[in-house]
Amino acid sequence: MTHPVLTMEGISKEFPGVKALSNVGFELYPGEVHALMGENGAGKSTLMKVLSGVYSPTQGKIRLKDQEVTFRNPLDAQRQGVSIIHQEFNLFSNLSAAENIFIDRPEMKDRFGRIRWSKMYEEAQRLVDSIGGGEIDVRKEVRHLGVHSQQVIEIAKALSFQADVLIMDEPSAALPENEVKKMFDVVNRLRAQGVAIVYVSHRMKEIFEIADKVTVLRDGAKIDTRMIGEVTEQSLIQMMVGKAVGQLYPVREQQQDQEVVLQVKELSLDSTHRVSFELRRGEILGLFGVPGSGTHTIAERLFGLKRGTGAISIHGAAVKINSPSEAKAKKIAYVPPDRHRQGIIKPMSIRQNLSIPILPQLSKGLVLDEARIKQMSGEYMEKLRIKAPSDGQSVDFLSGGNQQKVVIGKWLAAHPDILILEEPTRGVDVGAKAEIYSIIDQLAQEGLSILLISSEMPEVIGLSDRILVLYKGEIVHEFAHGEADQEQLLQRASHPLIEGGTL
Numbered sequence: 001m002t003h004p005v006l007t008m009e010g011i012s013k014e015f016p017g018v019k020a021l022s023n024v025g026f027e028l029y030p031g032e033v034h035a036l037m038g039e040n041g042a043g044k045s046t047l048m049k050v051l052s053g054v055y056s057p058t059q060g061k062i063r064l065k066d067q068e069v070t071f072r073n074p075l076d077a078q079r080q081g082v083s084i085i086h087q088e089f090n091l092f093s094n095l096s097a098a099e100n101i102f103i104d105r106p107e108m109k110d111r112f113g114r115i116r117w118s119k120m121y122e123e124a125q126r127l128v129d130s131i132g133g134g135e136i137d138v139r140k141e142v143r144h145l146g147v148h149s150q151q152v153i154e155i156a157k158a159l160s161f162q163a164d165v166l167i168m169d170e171p172s173a174a175l176p177e178n179e180v181k182k183m184f185d186v187v188n189r190l191r192a193q194g195v196a197i198v199y200v201s202h203r204m205k206e207i208f209e210i211a212d213k214v215t216v217l218r219d220g221a222k223i224d225t226r227m228i229g230e231v232t233e234q235s236l237i238q239m240m241v242g243k244a245v246g247q248l249y250p251v252r253e254q255q256q257d258q259e260v261v262l263q264v265k266e267l268s269l270d271s272t273h274r275v276s277f278e279l280r281r282g283e284i285l286g287l288f289g290v291p292g293s294g295t296h297t298i299a300e301r302l303f304g305l306k307r308g309t310g311a312i313s314i315h316g317a318a319v320k321i322n323s324p325s326e327a328k329a330k331k332i333a334y335v336p337p338d339r340h341r342q343g344i345i346k347p348m349s350i351r352q353n354l355s356i357p358i359l360p361q362l363s364k365g366l367v368l369d370e371a372r373i374k375q376m377s378g379e380y381m382e383k384l385r386i387k388a389p390s391d392g393q394s395v396d397f398l399s400g401g402n403q404q405k406v407v408i409g410k411w412l413a414a415h416p417d418i419l420i421l422e423e424p425t426r427g428v429d430v431g432a433k434a435e436i437y438s439i440i441d442q443l444a445q446e447g448l449s450i451l452l453i454s455s456e457m458p459e460v461i462g463l464s465d466r467i468l469v470l471y472k473g474e475i476v477h478e479f480a481h482g483e484a485d486q487e488q489l490l491q492r493a494s495h496p497l498i499e500g501g502t503l
Helices: 044-051 074-079 097-101 117-130 147-159 177-192 204-210 233-241 295-302 324-329 339-343 350-362 370-383 400-412 430-445 457-463 486-494
Strands: 006-015 018-028 033-037 059-064 067-069 082-085 165-169 196-200 213-218 221-227 260-268 274-280 284-288 311-314 317-319 332-335 418-422 449-453 466-471 474-480
Touching (some): 018 044, 044 165, 044 196, 097 117, 196 204, 204 233, 233 430, 274 284, 274 474, 284 430, 295 332, 295 449, 350 370, 400 418, 430 449, 449 457, 474 486
Parallel strands (some): 018 221, 165 196
Antiparallel strands (some): 260 274
8 A cells, every 4th residue: 555645643732721633643645635524613724734834733743755844834834745725715816827826936036036937937837737727828817817717826836836735725615616526627637646635625515526535523633534435424424523413404383474574576686687575574585596596686685785676665664775774774684695704803802793783782872881792792602602712702713603603693683673694604514504503493483584595405495484496586486395305496596487387
């Protein structure tokens, strides 16, 4: 058997008051795609930061090609053959692809310090071509390239350091669904070239499609390493959370003849398309459609982020919503799809994030009522089971699932009647998903009316009392709870409704 290109032995990492990793061992072989899985907070990111030179281990050894190594920083790790591609690309949009690949590299300069442009373009194109990016012109500025092409540039940049080990952190998170297969093609090319890949992802489907092995971490410790053919989705979940997850989605008790809280008539999504629907008290109404169908625009219109025509009534009274502040005044809350850019303020604490939407209610004149703020944040940390040492913890240091709970919590603190949830579990692991689903179900049971917009079909099917399917800006079908399966949902969302209800 081939010797491992990388061995991590007894890796532990401690921070003040926290043991993030405890005696973790990990082996990686040439030409292997090795998936690393675990709940948010399990230790995946810390282990990869140790491997990529961001952190030094408190204890343990790293062996690379049979030689013990230490990494002083990420650049040192790159020079020794370990590169990482982050979920959010680290590219300069106003520079060419070639400049991004070889930025600040002495080998691309002559003895007078002048850039050897022809050599740079030639070598960059060779690297890009070697991983299937032949359609990319490396002289082009990155801002003119698509998301998949930008990812190819990131990979080429990593390979330019002669990488033996490539860490891919949630590589599909930034890609639309139709680009994921292209990314898999690149991964397979790298595997064929003998590059060892650590593939960090929470997406089960991808793991079974691309990985050779999988290692699971839980609470900073390694649980097991298995060949991918030896595990099932259920057994992986059990290893990740420490118990079998029998019922991911709560059993919904159907409520009949509930009060109509929100009524939408002829709401404009663009110059030609209109939608009409009702949302009842305590109902979870799912909206599903492929990108461009209009689901996101509905959220924007209802929260006042986008203006248009149409009639909106809340509790039977006609309202006008032309801004988020007007939506908030009408007791509408919106959890947006991108928590990092739209949902949380990372440097701020949990307490500060939770209080932002209701600061006027938490003030005495011009002075904040710290006691009330503290009481409120404690209440929602307990209600939503936000895991942190205290409400003073910066949200930047929370797991993805706990960050998402903070986004939900800050709007619940405003006591809305209508909650719009768009991609409520994007970027969170299966354990956190189950918790968020339970919270959503509980909120509906308490009488909150929820508009659920999600691209994850099992999520829409599992949570919704009704599902409205959109196609090119029109509602083309309605499913009651339990009527739809994934195939039917996708068929309706991909084609217009025709006579007889079949495609």
